[in-house]
Amino acid sequence: MADKRPAKKRDPERTREAILDAAREVLALDGKEGLSVARVAQRAKVNRGTAYQHFQTREQLIEATAAWVSEKLHRAVFGDPEIASNVPAENINIESVNKHLAEFAMENPELGGVWLFEVLSSRRPANDMFWRTYESKFEQFAATKFAQPDIDVEVLSVLILAGSFIWPVWARAHARTANERQEMSARFSREILRLCLHGTLRPELYAELDARLTKEAKAVSELRAVVPKTRRASSNS
Amino acid sequence: MADKRPAKKRDPERTREAILDAAREVLALDGKEGLSVARVAQRAKVNRGTAYQHFQTREQLIEATAAWVSEKLHRAVFGDPEIASNVPAENINIESVNKHLAEFAMENPELGGVWLFEVLSSRRPANDMFWRTYESKFEQFAATKFAQPDIDVEVLSVLILAGSFIWPVWARAHARTANERQEMSARFSREILRLCLHGTLRPELYAELDARLTKEAKAVSELRAVVPKTRRASSNS
DNA sequence: CCGATAGTCAACAGCATTGTTGACTATCGT
DNA sequence: ACGATAGTCAACAATGCTGTTGACTATCGG
Numbered sequence: 001m002a003d004k005r006p007a008k009k010r011d012p013e014r015t016r017e018a019i020l021d022a023a024r025e026v027l028a029l030d031g032k033e034g035l036s037v038a039r040v041a042q043r044a045k046v047n048r049g050t051a052y053q054h055f056q057t058r059e060q061l062i063e064a065t066a067a068w069v070s071e072k073l074h075r076a077v078f079g080d081p082e083i084a085s086n087v088p089a090e091n092i093n094i095e096s097v098n099k100h101l102a103e104f105a106m107e108n109p110e111l112g113g114v115w116l117f118e119v120l121s122s123r124r125p126a127n128d129m130f131w132r133t134y135e136s137k138f139e140q141f142a143a144t145k146f147a148q149p150d151i152d153v154e155v156l157s158v159l160i161l162a163g164s165f166i167w168p169v170w171a172r173a174h175a176r177t178a179n180e181r182q183e184m185s186a187r188f189s190r191e192i193l194r195l196c197l198h199g200t201l202r203p204e205l206y207a208e209l210d211a212r213l214t215k216e217a218k219a220v221s222e223l224r225a226v227v228p229k230t231r232r233a234s235s236n237s
Numbered sequence: 238m239a240d241k242r243p244a245k246k247r248d249p250e251r252t253r254e255a256i257l258d259a260a261r262e263v264l265a266l267d268g269k270e271g272l273s274v275a276r277v278a279q280r281a282k283v284n285r286g287t288a289y290q291h292f293q294t295r296e297q298l299i300e301a302t303a304a305w306v307s308e309k310l311h312r313a314v315f316g317d318p319e320i321a322s323n324v325p326a327e328n329i330n331i332e333s334v335n336k337h338l339a340e341f342a343m344e345n346p347e348l349g350g351v352w353l354f355e356v357l358s359s360r361r362p363a364n365d366m367f368w369r370t371y372e373s374k375f376e377q378f379a380a381t382k383f384a385q386p387d388i389d390v391e392v393l394s395v396l397i398l399a400g401s402f403i404w405p406v407w408a409r410a411h412a413r414t415a416n417e418r419q420e421m422s423a424r425f426s427r428e429i430l431r432l433c434l435h436g437t438l439r440p441e442l443y444a445e446l447d448a449r450l451t452k453e454a455k456a457v458s459e460l461r462a463v464v465p466k467t468r469r470a471s472s473n474s
Numbered sequence: 475c476c477g478a479t480a481g482t483c484a485a486c487a488g489c490a491t492t493g494t495t496g497a498c499t500a501t502c503g504t
Numbered sequence: 505a506c507g508a509t510a511g512t513c514a515a516c517a518a519t520g521c522t523g524t525t526g527a528c529t530a531t532c533g534g
Contacts, residue, residue, distance in 0.1 A: 032270070046482080047483045048521090049524085057523095116403075117406065122410065123410055147437060151428075152424060152428040152431070154407075155404070155428035159396065162403040167395055167399075170357045170395050173359065188392050193446070194385075197450065198385045199435050200379075200385055201384065209332065213427065213434065217427075290511070290512075
């Protein structure tokens with residue numbers, strides 16, 4: 001009775017990594033729906049019980065993965081988190097940000113989707129590394145002379161992120177080869193840029209609508225100046 | 238031995254409806270992940286086997302629900318399908334379309350999300366009633382003098398639909414009361430409209446970028462004029 | 475070198491789901 | 505009024521997942 005137990009070496013950190021690696025593989029393969037602790041553990045060559053030791057629940061495992069994605073995404077779009085925070089918003093290359101975002105999304109469709117939903121449904125999105133940078137840079141930029149007035153940064157952030165991560169769903173259904181997908185990604189970036197520069201309507205033909213909108217925006221911003229930030233989305237309660 | 242079997246009346250159509258109703262309830266409650274044939278059958282007060290008779294698989298049940306949603310959505314945004322097809326694209330009230338879309342999404346967040354993914358991952362989105370109208374009206378509109386040139390309608394359709402149906406995810410995480418949610422929905426519509434009119438950047442400060450973009454757009458459109466429609470997204474293969 | 479700590483594992487019990495089958499019977503066409 | 509059709513159901517067998525528990529043992533601090 002020599003080697004009943006394989007006398008496995010211990011390295012909790014490595015084990016944790018193995019589990020997270022496996023979780024990412026499963027997610028990338030079958031999405032959120034396909035992820036079960038059992039399957040992940042099996043793929044990580046770890047006992048299910050062990051997995052439960054590291055992540056008390058399926059949800060926590062997903063959250064941890066989302067955090068990992070957030071960091072990767074940050075690197076892909078803004079570069080090193082340490083450095084990025086010092087770059088003034090005016091210097092950000094909008095074209096490059098959009099492009100890298102779109103490419104990341106196209107290359108990691110499932111993981112990206114999981115991350116997106118995790119952040120959006122989180123009660124504290126500001127805990128998420130990428131969201132924090134993205135939204136705050138956007139906010140700063142919107143205050144510069146380069147930006148149009150009256151932008152609702154929160155809406156626009158959600159819009160562009162949602163679009164970026166959901167476009168690949170469409171793309172994968174309609175593009176077979178890697179090349180076609182790359183072209184799809186480029187198309188998306190291009191259109192976002194075009195949209196940012198010109199919108200879709202000729203404002204001179206919508207004078208009345210334009211005026212009304214501007215008036216409304218003024219009213220809203222005054223309202224927000226009075227009611228500090230309490231009831232706004234950040235929700236520091 | 239009188240009433241062993243409740244001697245249930247038969248009405249296949251009604252049964253089918255009951256199952257679909259239940260499926261919608263379950264989806265609205267717990268989303269796609271929470272839907273199992275067993276649960277739906279139970280809620281519809283129908284034997285599981287019966288449910289399998291009407292819908293061979295969980296997926297088909299979801300597809301059927303998505304089709305139902307598509308029709309409701311069509312009514313909410315464009316009105317009666319018969320009539321809508323005759324309205325010329327120039328007469329469409331963009332503000333109203335966006336508003337109804339956003340409201341529908343906010344009121345049916347889960348169902349909307351399910352529909353969205355169903356269409357986007359479908360190989361034949363043109364089979365979907367709402368998508369067909371939305372995209373074609375958009376396409377027609379983009380050809381009028383009211384629209385900016387060089388719009389990529391496909392990208393923009395996906396972008397706006399994705400935004401509309403995902404914004405509620407954010408909204409529900411940050412707004413408690415129905416009123417707050419309504420305000421969130423209004424904010425979204427407003428910002429979409431603003432974006433359509435003015436974009437986010439002051440184009441006069443991005444002359445070089447603008448020029449490059451326009452040049453690219455021209456190249457792309459010439460390319461598409463040569464390669465008919467074959468390799469494009471519709472994919473009539 | 476010993477004892478506490480904590481990482482790892484096998485096994486248990488409970489539950490939900492899946493797809494299928496054969497039996498029953500309401501319904502409809504003739 | 506009868507027989508075929510098809511809608512409905514109960515029950516089966518197989519599978520997979522969930523949490524939890526108790527036992528084993530590698531590792532580390534003293």
